[in-house]
Amino acid sequence: MALNLVVVRRISNCSLLSLYPIPAKFLPLPLTTATLFEFDVSPFKFPKQYSSSPLHLDYYDDDSLYGSDPDMLYSSLLDNSTHKKHLLQIHARLVVSGLQENNFLATKFVHVSSNLGEIHYARSLFDENPDPDVFLWNAIIRGYSRHSLYRDALQMYSRMQVAGVIPDSFTLPYVLKACSSLPVLEMGRRVHAQIFRYGFESDVFVQNGLVALYAKCGEINRARIVFDGLYDRTIVSWTSIISGYAQNGQPLEALKIFSQMRQFNVKPDAISLVSVLRAYTDVEGLEQGKSIHSCVIKLGFEFEPDLLISLTAMYAKCGEVIVAKSLFDQMEIPNVILWNAMISGYAKNGCADEAINLFRKMISKNIRTDSVTASSTILACAQVGSLELARWMDDYINRSEYRNDVFVNTALIDMYAKCGSVDFARSVFDRTPDKDVVVWSAMIVGYGLHGRGHEAINLFHAMKYAGVEPNDVTFVGLLSACNHSGLVQKGWEYFHCMKKEYGIEPRHQHYACVVDLLGRAGYLDEAYEFIMKMPIEPAVTVWGALLSACKIYRHVTLGEYAAERVFMLDPLNAGHYVQLSNLYASARMWDCVAKVRVMMREKGLSKDLGYSLIEINGKLQAFHVGDKSHPKSKEIFEELEKLERKLKEAGFVPDTDSVLHDLNYEEKEVTLCNHSERLAIAYGLISTPLGTTLRITKNLRACVNCHSATKLISKLVSREIVVRDANRFHHFKDGFCSCGDY
DNA sequence: ATAGGGTTAG
Numbered sequence: 001m002a003l004n005l006v007v008v009r010r011i012s013n014c015s016l017l018s019l020y021p022i023p024a025k026f027l028p029l030p031l032t033t034a035t036l037f038e039f040d041v042s043p044f045k046f047p048k049q050y051s052s053s054p055l056h057l058d059y060y061d062d063d064s065l066y067g068s069d070p071d072m073l074y075s076s077l078l079d080n081s082t083h084k085k086h087l088l089q090i091h092a093r094l095v096v097s098g099l100q101e102n103n104f105l106a107t108k109f110v111h112v113s114s115n116l117g118e119i120h121y122a123r124s125l126f127d128e129n130p131d132p133d134v135f136l137w138n139a140i141i142r143g144y145s146r147h148s149l150y151r152d153a154l155q156m157y158s159r160m161q162v163a164g165v166i167p168d169s170f171t172l173p174y175v176l177k178a179c180s181s182l183p184v185l186e187m188g189r190r191v192h193a194q195i196f197r198y199g200f201e202s203d204v205f206v207q208n209g210l211v212a213l214y215a216k217c218g219e220i221n222r223a224r225i226v227f228d229g230l231y232d233r234t235i236v237s238w239t240s241i242i243s244g245y246a247q248n249g250q251p252l253e254a255l256k257i258f259s260q261m262r263q264f265n266v267k268p269d270a271i272s273l274v275s276v277l278r279a280y281t282d283v284e285g286l287e288q289g290k291s292i293h294s295c296v297i298k299l300g301f302e303f304e305p306d307l308l309i310s311l312t313a314m315y316a317k318c319g320e321v322i323v324a325k326s327l328f329d330q331m332e333i334p335n336v337i338l339w340n341a342m343i344s345g346y347a348k349n350g351c352a353d354e355a356i357n358l359f360r361k362m363i364s365k366n367i368r369t370d371s372v373t374a375s376s377t378i379l380a381c382a383q384v385g386s387l388e389l390a391r392w393m394d395d396y397i398n399r400s401e402y403r404n405d406v407f408v409n410t411a412l413i414d415m416y417a418k419c420g421s422v423d424f425a426r427s428v429f430d431r432t433p434d435k436d437v438v439v440w441s442a443m444i445v446g447y448g449l450h451g452r453g454h455e456a457i458n459l460f461h462a463m464k465y466a467g468v469e470p471n472d473v474t475f476v477g478l479l480s481a482c483n484h485s486g487l488v489q490k491g492w493e494y495f496h497c498m499k500k501e502y503g504i505e506p507r508h509q510h511y512a513c514v515v516d517l518l519g520r521a522g523y524l525d526e527a528y529e530f531i532m533k534m535p536i537e538p539a540v541t542v543w544g545a546l547l548s549a550c551k552i553y554r555h556v557t558l559g560e561y562a563a564e565r566v567f568m569l570d571p572l573n574a575g576h577y578v579q580l581s582n583l584y585a586s587a588r589m590w591d592c593v594a595k596v597r598v599m600m601r602e603k604g605l606s607k608d609l610g611y612s613l614i615e616i617n618g619k620l621q622a623f624h625v626g627d628k629s630h631p632k633s634k635e636i637f638e639e640l641e642k643l644e645r646k647l648k649e650a651g652f653v654p655d656t657d658s659v660l661h662d663l664n665y666e667e668k669e670v671t672l673c674n675h676s677e678r679l680a681i682a683y684g685l686i687s688t689p690l691g692t693t694l695r696i697t698k699n700l701r702a703c704v705n706c707h708s709a710t711k712l713i714s715k716l717v718s719r720e721i722v723v724r725d726a727n728r729f730h731h732f733k734d735g736f737c738s739c740g741d742y
Numbered sequence: 743a744t745a746g747g748g749t750t751a752g
Contacts, residue, residue: 107743111743135743138743138744139743142743142744168744169744170743170744171744172744173744173745174743174744174745176745177744177745203744204745205744205745206744206745207745208745208746209744209745209746211745211746212745212746215746234745234746235746236745236746237745237746238746239745239746239747240745240746240747241746242746242747243746243747243748244746246747269746270747271746271747271748272746272747273747274746274747274748275746275747275748277747277748278747278748281748306747306748307747307748309747309748309749310747310748311748312748313748313749314748335748336749337748337749338748338749339749340748340749340750341748341749342749343749344749344750345749370749370750371750372749372750373749373750374750375749375750375751376749376750376751378750378751379750379751405750405751406751407750407751408750408751409751410750410751410752411750411751411752412751413751413752414751414752437752438751438752439751439752440752441752442751442752443752444752445752446752471752473752474752476752477752
């Protein structure tokens with residue numbers, strides 16, 4: 001048998017310059033060939049078993065299965081039970097009988113083999129056909145589109161035009177789908193021009209495709225124009241525009257269109273309700289979401305798995321994790337999106353352990369995970385704050401297929417930064433290919449969090465050098481990095497250049513950073529002036545920054561003013577009252593401190609209890625003030641006393657006065673040294689080998705006393721101590737802290 | 743043979 005018959009002619013690299021000509025007046029954009037060149041992907045490659053391994057001759061010789069009669073071949077191809085292994089055989093039969101040029105059979109073959117997931121078989125037969133008709137072109141384009149090989153689909157489309165075959169009403173929806181999935185707006189516009197050219201303005205399938213195309217490319221207004229121009233709308237048209245608004249951050253508009261749809265008496269189907277649910281999820285409209293749930297039941301979609309997945313996601317995101325979990329448990333299906341929705345729901349609502357457990361369960365149950373699963377789980381790991389867990393997750397990702405995914409790597413960078421290791425974050429950053437603005441920003445924020453302002457600034461310049469445009473979040477990171485490192489001048493400059501050079505309008509966070517920056521450096525009046533000149537209404541964070549600066553410099557009158565504003569904007573947050581009380585305490589105005597306490601009591605507010613966590617051998621141990629619940633409590637307190645003695649010998653004098661009345665910090669019980677942070681340090685010292693770095697997480701901010709003590713302890717015991725407080729990281733080493741006491 | 747949806751990062 002002539003094996004070389006199966007060896008396929010490779011398509012020679014045809015010139016894309018000779019594309020089917022489109023009259024210029026139909027083009028919304030000037031015609032360039034550049035965009036089309038993008039789709040000329042590398043030459044098609046056959047899988048090994050097909051191109052080079054010896055073909056199984058028994059397939060060829062087995063006439064009992066398929067004869068050489070074209071009708072027999074046709075019926076065997078039509079059969080839904082056609083097996084993958086028969087494709088090769090059928091292909092050979094077609095070639096042997098000289099039927100590979102039969103467009104009708106070739107179309108069937110392409111269709112069946114692409115449905116079986118063997119798109120390369122389809123392509124090989126396609127390439128043997130000297131003169132494909134529109135049906136065959138459609139089949140191969142559809143095959144690529146269904147396998148998410150959108151670039152190949154578009155490449156075939158441009159070749160089809162080179163071949164002079166006119167697309168029909170089936171071709172264009174596949175092509176539009178490919179354009180919107182990549183997405184490639186320029187190419188989509190060209191296709192739009194061709195739709196005019198060939199006269200498909202009234203084809204509802206094609207027009208729906210256009211609505212989805214523009215929606216996916218972020219051109220929601222254009223999508224709306226196409227939608228409004230439709231005189232024959234199907235439920236798909238409505239769903240496309242509704243989900244378009246939802247995807248483009250306009251859930252309210254999406255919902256408005258949904259109610260219009262109801263007014264037109266269009267009966268929603270399952271998929272349309274999925275889009276509506278997403279819009280309600282985005283506005284966290286739990287009540288409306290519930291009403292959709294009842295709508296789902298009324299319409300008889302309650303057993304529609306896809307809708308149940310959306311409902312689970314809705315409940316999970318709106319904080320009803322228990323309801324979400326019960327839906328999840330009822331379904332018990334191994335659908336990635338369902339599991340992802342549950343995991344991310346847990347992570348968003350602070351149930352990190354549950355999220356991580358679900359991830360582990362997926363692995364043990366052999367349920368396929370994807371990059372979304374990974375990103376959500378990493379988010380949960382970042383919340384836990386355990387470096388050991390972070391290492392495990394990183395290791396898992398690094399061995400997985402999504403190790404180069406930008407989303408995943410961004411999450412990893414953030415996770416490491418939050419778990420105390422900005423250096424590991426950097427190594428993830430360095431190994432990430434094709435870094436986008438989010439990756440760079442995450443790393444800049446990470447450096448800021450650890451008080452490494454200069455490195456943040458260097459990275460910002462490297463980013464510019466790499467040709468990546470910064471956005472508003474990049475500047476939040478940069479400004480807060482300047483803030484944590486006391487780089488007032490730099491921060492001030494970046495704030496101004498952000499608008500001047502990059503045209504980025506500052507938002508509340510930027511203003512708050514600048515107020516913080518000025519305030520901490522003692523420029524209180526300037527900070528106040530700055531707030532007064534703000535073009536937008538100052539948010540609570542801005543006044544809060546001024547208040548805490550007033551606390552540092554004991555500026556009572558300005559602080560009281562700021563506090564007034566803060567209370568107006570956010571009356572039920574205990575933290576603000578604590579700030580004011582601290583201000584009074586720092587000015588030794590004890591009666592005012594007492595008044596604030598009364599105010600808090602009247603409003604039923606109480607300050608958060610302080611605690612510290614330390615991770616020993618992968619287990620997190622929590623301590624609060626004077627905690628004696630640990631089984632090794634005796635040893636811990638012995639160690640504490642030892643530390644206390646050493647501190648005294650080294651000449652450490654605690655500042656009792658300010659601490660006594662300082663509500664923000666844990667209240668003094670027996671001695672200063674049993675603050676939760678110190679208990680954690682003592683436990684860490686007796687539980688780890690000499691020289692091990694101690695990593696501690698606090699829920700509040702570090703108190704001045706503990707901060708000074710920890711600095712000294714790091715020197716006395718020759719340990720590096722990393723403390724994550726409510727605000728940032730402190731790296732204590734050899735008697736110094738990375739925050740520079742700022 | 744056609745189209746629409748749900749889950750992810752700073």
